[in-house]
Ligand SMILES: Nc1ncnc2c1ncn2[C@@H]1O[C@H](COP(=O)(O)OP(=O)(O)OP(=O)(O)O)[C@@H](O)[C@H]1O
């Protein structure tokens with residue numbers, strides 16, 4: 661972890677969730693997101709972090725600031741070398757879970773963020789990228 665607006669955190673245990681949440685909150689706060697949006701971003705990051713240690717065991721979260729036209733953004737990437745997702749469309753459906761969970765993590769994260777992409781290969785791993793934007797003042 662270097663500064664607030666970009667960095668990388670290894671994810672292996674529940675306790676890394678605390679560190680990841682703190683980092684995301686710090687980045688979102690310093691980018692000027694509203695309290696509501698900061699909560700949305702932290703919630704999405706929590707779900708994607710949980711998926712890493714639940715399905716892959718270990719992985720990494722990276723984040724950095726974006727700028728596009730009149731908007732500032734925060735991009736978060738969650739990458740692992742776990743089992744991968746065979747059917748991404750199915751995994752994105754609310755209520756689908758391979759682990760007896762609620763199946764709301766991925767669809768919830770998509771709803772809370774502005775953009776989300778999943779790249780995954782069975783046996784190789786999964787990378788989920790999410791972005792949130794706000795208009796510059
Ligand atoms: N990083 C990952 N690696 C492998 N499979 C994943 C990963 N993230 C999600 N999945 C798959 O996608 C499914 C849906 O994930 P989602 O987070 O929406 O629900 P869940 O984790 O099963 O339950 P919940 O998050 O509501 O507790 C998971 O059950 C799992 O099969």
Ligand SMILES: [Mg+2]
Nearest residue numbers: 707711765766
């Ligand atoms: Mg989940």
